[in-house]
Amino acid sequence: MAISEKMLDEILNKYPAKVKRNRKKHILVKDLGQDQQEIEANTRTIPGVITNRGCAFAGCKGVVLGPLKDMVHIVHGPIGCAYYSWLTRRNKAKTDDPKKNFLAYCVSTDMQESDIVFGGEKKLARMIDEVVEVFKPNAITISATCPVGLIGDDIQGVARAARDKHGLNITAYNCEGYKGVSQSAGHHIANNNLMEHIIGQGDLEEPPGRYTINILGEYNIGGDSWEVERVLSEIGYEIQVVMTGNGSYEKLKNAHVAQLNLVQCHRSINYIADMLETRYGTPWLKVNFIGIRGISESLRNMARYFGDEALIQRTEEVIERELAEIEPQLEPYRKICAGKTAFCFVGGSRGHHYQGLYEELGITTVLAGYEFAHRDDYEGREVLPHVKTDADSKNIPDLHVTPDERRYRLKIPVERMDELKKEIPLSNYNGMIEEMMEGSIVVDDLNHYETEEFIRILKPDIFSSGIKDKYIPQKMGIPTKQLHNYDYSGPYAGFRGAVNFARDVAMGFATPTWNFIEPPWKSKPLLEGTIEPCSTNKCAEEVGA
Amino acid sequence: MLDCTPKELIERTGGMINPAKTCQPIGAMYAALGIHNCMPHSHGSQGCCAYHRSHLTRHFREPVMATTSSFTEGASVFGGGGNLKTAIKNVFAIYNPDVMAVHTTCLSETIGDDVPTIIKSAEVPEGKLVIHANTPSYQGSHITGFSNMVKGMVTYLARATAEDKKEQVNIIPGFVNPGDMREIKRLADSMGIKFIMFPDTSGVLDSPMTGKFHMFPAGGARVDDIRDAGNSKLTLALGYYASSDAAHLLERNCQVPAVTLKTPIGIKATDELLMLLRGKFVREIPYELEEERGQLVDVMTDCHHHFYGKKVAIFGDPDIIIGLTEFVLSLGMRPVHVLTGTPGATLGGPKGILEKEIKAMLAASGLEGRVKAAGDLFELHQWIKNEPVDLLMGNTYGKYIARAEDIPFVRVGFPVMDRSTHPYMPIVGYRGALRLVEMISSALLDRQDRDAADEDLELVM
Structure with a gap:
């Protein structure tokens, strides 16, 4: 069922006037008749509205820094923020030396009232000393939580002093939760610092392989990155570093040697992608490793960028072989999924990426959105010059990088780059809306009330989102699929990942448990009997008439 | 697994590594969910709100509805009054709860927002309530936050309006699962005693699948009942750390005598609970409960050889580890390491009492052990490396230590995020103790079976 403007208005009428005005701008119905549909995004959440959004700390430490495995990530603040971002995101990592993998450790300065009153810098310095003594990590990060900025602890100063004292790369991130309007601010803060203090610090000058790439914005949730790397390695790519899933300080500091940067999650890492291009002349390619068409097109685009016939040939061979392996496996799941509809509301890229995979299973996405994306993730980067900056976005400074005099190199000639840009998403992202169907709904920062209303009207067969809203549609009898953490399954990326996803989604539809929701006594009367025919008079006597 | 944890202990003062506690606000949110029709x-x-909702949802596998003031940098500088007022207006307009239970965070506490004053100047619709609790994350733990929100319920709601106290008992169950709350209510019910339990998350965080979503499920303590708690003749605080402060506040405000008992985990603590109710309300213990007790003792005796002399490490929230320690001692086990991340005192209360209480229990059984409040799991792991144990008991985070050291592991407490059904199944009362016996013996015997040589595998154990 399509949603008309009138229906949309009826939904929003429940809101107080100010809320209605605000939310209206965050919702649109895809209309091919319009040239460029504008959506409001990356603006403040309205207090009191049940949002799925988190904070800058979650975006910085939780998303971007957390997966870097050979670093100890110290959280400076009261205990909660470190605790909740401890092992909950499923960014997997493996190291050759088990003593250099710190992901199972949660390190917090556990600030107490006296630290709030008298300052927590000394305690932080002690924690750094203890971490160095106990763990001997390759590097350390320090992430600030809300009170740190408010009481004025100088974490940059503490980090500098500790860097001198221990001769280690120790970086500090002012990602207090109140900054910006969502996790997005934290991504930006992390991007800036990684670029300023880590990337390029290594002394590698030449790429280690013939086709050396970095994968940006891939966090190895459920092992996604490993599945993608398997395919890339078979084609012949050398992966310098993944940012940041299963990533390491040791690899990250030499990220400058890559000849191409792939961008999977545009929202969380586009800043680094841009800065790498400015500083080292390395272009980035927007890829989508989710779904069969997604990964196939991405692989073909990569091969075109390098322009080597053998590589193009090899790419086709691998795609063909992988398809031959997975297509028969997908068939039974497609039978279960065909003709169904989905909501796809995820963070900053999956709301887009999973639509293709759903389609390949025969599932139509009727509503999609992002929790913390910006307008360019919806409308494409061409809107960037027109995006208004507000007080919240201005508080996160842009890092201005300049070409590295020694290392800047054009990876391909300018003319060829211009040609390629017309054909493949090179240093460009066209956003989610472009690929959506006429009449489908796009909602930014979908909140609880709207979730219920859109479910009521559109009756999706599956609802994909995160842990906070998972059990709401499920209570209504609608299968759900967490697309932040994959319901503890995965990998979902790449060819084999598509099969895992298909299996899990089909399982959600097919589980016999749905059949038991209505107890048998609800549809059966308590007393059963038949009405005996009798003469009118006799019946009247019996009832005492 | 946890390969970077060395055996050698060093003194650390920089904070926590692998904490055994979290912050106040999540406890306050959990308590508030135990009021019917409350946001x-x-x-x-x-x-903060996102983290708490996520974590509670991981444990309960249920919708956890809550709202936030969504502070920005501006609000953090100029105060969050505007945000809270907007939130109050929107919450009642959009979600229409009967009560809104506001708790603070380290952010709003650090900038010093005066929440009661903000609430007073907010637009609260007629007949609706806004209550609050101060829950600075830099004090205590999630248990303190739970306690503070229950105090908030007492302050805002409970009133002594009747001339004579009523023949009814208030029960503050502590930070336990809905399944535990149901079991405690069953015990009181079966003794025929009228009670008011608050908070009560049963029917909220263990709600049934019906094909319909209810933002405010059927369960939870009724506001009218919490009001009437001021008229009860007794308040039972189950668990000193999570419940006693609120009970004493109620005593001061409404002259309802407060008695603090252990969380009724295990046979002794359950006996104490029933004996107290028996004495205060002059009711005989029904045969139903006596039979359950007898069955428990029967099984404990049948299987004493599974437990006797086995070394245990226990971690979790203070009230839970006190109960568990006492119960494993009743089974003849030896709790050699006992640890919580929560400070071993209520706010402003005497320090060191948790360690003292548990050490006294050990001493009464002729044992010594390491006992620590405000500790962390990194240290517990180091203790285990230095003195190995046969069993580890604690929340999900313990699985990493259990794997690293190859120790049988029983999941108990909050949170349990890697196994289902825990929130439904009690560990309190005689029935709960029977379940603990089953969990402990299964863990120990599964290990014995796994490690047995073919010729030693036992059919009957």
Whole structure:
């Protein structure tokens, strides 16, 4: 069922006037008749509205820094923020030396009232000393939580002093939760610092392989990155570093040697992608490793960028072989999924990426959105010059990088780059809306009330989102699929990942448990009997008439 | 697994590594969910609310509804009054709860927002309530936050309006699962005693699948009942750390005598609970409960050889580890390491009493052990490396230590995020103790079976 403007208005009428005005701008119905549909995004959440959004700390430490495995990530603040971002995101990592993998450790300065009153810098310095003594990590990060900025602890100063004292790369991130309007601010803060203090610090000058790439914005949730790397390695790519899933300080500091940067999650890492291009002349390619068409097109685009016939040939061979392996496996799941509809509301890229995979299973996405994306993730980067900056976005400074005099190199000639840009998403992202169907709904920062209303009207067969809203549609009898953490399954990326996803989604539809929701006594009367025919008079006597 | 944890202990003062506690606001949110038709509200950055909802949802596998003031940098500088007022207006307009239960965060506490004053100047619709609790994350733990929100319920709601106290008991169950709350209510019910339990998350965080979503499920303590708690003749605080402060506040405000008992985990603590109710309300213990007790003792004796002399490490929230320690001692086990991340005192209460209480229990059984409040799991792991144990008991985070050291592991407490059904199944009362016996013996015997040589595998154990 399509949603008309009138229906949309009826939904929003429940809101107080100010809320209605605000939310209206965050919702649109895809209309091919319009040239460029504008959506409001990356603006403040309205207090009191049940949002799925988190904070800058979650975006910085939780998303971007957390997966870097050979670093100890110290959280400076009261205990909660470190605790909740401890092992909950499923960014997997493996190291050759088990003593250099710190992901199972949660390190917090556990600030107490006296630290709030008298300052927590000394305690932080002690924690750094203890971490160095106990763990001997390759590097350390320090992430600030809300009170740190408010009481004025100088974490940059503490980090500098500790860097001198221990001769280690120790970086500090002012990602207090109140900054910006969502996790997005934290991504930006992390991007800036990684670029300023880590990337390029290594002394590698030449790429280690013939086709050396970095994968940006891939966090190895459920092992996604490993599945993608398997395919890339078979084609012949050398992966310098993944940012940041299963990533390491040791690899990250030499990220400058890559000849191409792939961008999977545009929202969380586009800043680094841009800065790498400015500083080292390395272009980035927007890829989508989710779904069969997604990964196939991405692989073909990569091969075109390098322009080597053998590589193009090899790419086709691998795609063909992988398809031959997975297509028969997908068939039974497609039978279960065909003709169904989905909501796809995820963070900053999956709301887009999973639509293709759903389609390949025969599932139509009727509503999609992002929790913390910006307008360019919806409308494409061409809107960037027109995006208004507000007080919240201005508080996160842009890092201005300049070409590295020694290392800047054009990876391909300018003319060829211009040609390629017309054909493949090179240093460009066209956003989610472009690929959506006429009449489908796009909602930014979908909140609880709207979730219920859109479910009521559109009756999706599956609802994909995160842990906070998972059990709401499920209570209504609608299968759900967490697309932040994959319901503890995965990998979902790449060819084999598509099969895992298909299996899990089909399982959600097919589980016999749905059949038991209505107890048998609800549809059966308590007393059963038949009405005996009798003469009118006799019946009247019996009832005492 | 946890390969970077060395055996050698060093003194650390920089904070926590692998904490055994979390922050106050999540406890306050959990307590607030135990009021019927209540919207918990987090006055801070929206990340706090997101983290708490996520974590509670992981444990309960249920919708956890809560709102936030969504602070920005501006609000953090100029105060969050505007945000809270907007939130109050929107929450009642959009979600229409009867009560909104506001708790603070380290952010709003650090900038010093005066929440009661903000609430007074907010637009609260006629007949609706806004209550609050101060829950600075830099004090205590999630248990303190739970306690503070229950105090908030007492302050805002409970009133002594009747001339004579009523023949009814208030029960503050502590930070336990809905399944535990149901079991405690069953015990009181079967003794025929009228009670008011608050908070009560049963029927809220263990709600049934019906094909319909209810933002405010059927369960939870009724506001009218919490009001009437001021008229009860007794308040039972189950668990000193999570419940006693609120009970004493109620005593001061409404002259309802407060008695603090252990969380009724195990046979002794359950006996104490029933004996107290028996004495105060002059009711005989029904045969139903006596039979359950007898069955428990029967099984404990049948299987004493599974447990006797086995070394245990226990970690978790203070009230839970006290109960568990006492119970494993009743089974003849030896709790050699006992640890909580929560400070071993209520706010402003005497220090060191948790360690003292548990050490006294050990001493009464002729044992010594390491006992620590405000500790962390990194240290517990080091203790285990230095003195190995046969069993580890604690929340999900313990699985990493259990794997690293190859120790049988029983999941108990909050949170349990890697196994289902825990919130439904009690560990309190005689029935709960029987379940603990089953869990402990299964863990120990599964290990014995796994490690047995073919010729030693036992059919009957």
